[in-house]
Amino acid sequence: MSILKEEIRLNLNNLQNEIDSIFAQGKSAVLSEVTVGQVYGGMRGLTALVCNTSYVDPYSGLHIGEYTTEDFSSRYPEEIFFLLCTGKFPESDFLDEFRIELNKRTGVPEYTWDVLRALPKDTHPMTMLSLGILSMENESIFKREYQKGIAKTEYWKYTLEDALNVLAKLPELAAGIYRIRFGDGELIPHNPNLDWAGNLANMLGISGTDEKFAKLIRLYLVLHCDHEGGNVSAFTSRVVNSALSDLYYAISAGLNGLAGPLHGLANQECLKFILKIHERYGVAVTLDNVKNFVLKTLDSGKVIPGYGHAVLRVTDPRFTAFMKFGDEYCQENYCFKIAKMLFAVTPNILKTYNGGKVANPWPNVDAASGSLLLKFGMDQFDYYTVLFGVSRILGFCAQNILAQGLGQPIIRPKSVTNKWVVEHLKNNKINA
Ligand code: CMX
16 A cells, blocks of 8 residues: 555655644644633534544535545545545545555454344444444554554554555445344455445445445445544544554444434434425425424424534535435435425525524535435435444544654543632632
8 A cells, every 4th residue: 555655654744844833833822712611511612623634614614635525525435535644636546556455455354243143133233333343453453563562653554554454344344234234144245346335335235236326325435534523433533542542442432422313323313304204295295395394393392403513604515415416316206305395495494493593504414315325225224324434434544544643642631620610710710
């Protein structure tokens, strides 16, 4: 994997030079103030981390390196991994080279399948994904080399080795989880001639070799790959890896965070909402029906899934990318039609509802993806977060490789007690 490794080395040199010049201007410069509200409120809006793989702009959405979602959404996930790690797109021969490299590393160990098959039949597929990765921890090259004794400057190279081994086995593992959990348990073998996402689509065994389904899985794996460093899963993964727990531990930990209903589970809620509308009005559903349904949902004190965002203040460009796919391949699908109708009516309702308290009335990434997956026969909603997880592992790997390469220390913010806060406010004569 010489090209990728060399480009990561160059990226690390550039990032280190930037950090050196930032430090030269003074390490004690203040970047952000911390309020009581932030300390008690999930640290929202507190600038306390650096992440160089991606950033989210409130008005132009997710950027990987300096590229917008529109720039990268038609690429392959393998190219996105390169972009996350290096800040640039690879040359045209990279995909072939990367496929050969990953093909050498495929093969989920038999003991991992034994672990997954031994679980109760109703185990959540995210538990299976997290356990599947963790079960392979014994294979960590980083751990082996660390025990031998390696220089700190070498850590990132062995973290990259672990990343490549995990990524190579991931489509097989994720598809196997689907087959064990929802199918007949028979595994479909990895095809060395297919790309990363194409292999996953094929091994799921849902749509045979339908290239449109492979295209959707490719898009899905690209659009969910990374979202800065402060979200629950990426941050958890980074904290764990900062203790030099290897990438298997760090990925598994990140996935455990992603499994939460406030994080990765939201996309299945959106599809459930669409299906409820379909159940209520059938195929003759009108815009007025959808408007009424949205208003009734709001009046009952519930949120409209797929709308709103903590950072974004426009339609999520990832939603736009999914809609473009839907317009091309799923126009006649009943769920996609409802997703479009929701887009036509919901923002205007949210803009004014309850005094317009919703900060962002526009759709987020989850508003349409479920209806597209369902159209191709992916009707196991619990599995959607696994697809999210497979994609997000690209980001976990890249963030940890870069952090190790920059010699970042163990993460250890200070916590205080209520008593300390009371004393601090009193001693400093601070009033709200
Ligand atoms: N429907 C109804 N009310 C909403 C709403 C929505 N889609 N989005 C926000 N609100 C409400 C909030 O509940 C909050 O009400 P209270 O003041 O009564 O608590 C108020 O508007 C202000 O919230 P906000 O500042 O606009 O939003 P937050 O940053 O607190 O929360 C999010 C962001 C995504 C959790 C929220 O918009 C939401 O719950 N959306 C629906 C669920 C969803 O789509 N989740 C997927 C998120 C995808 C992602 O994060 O990438």
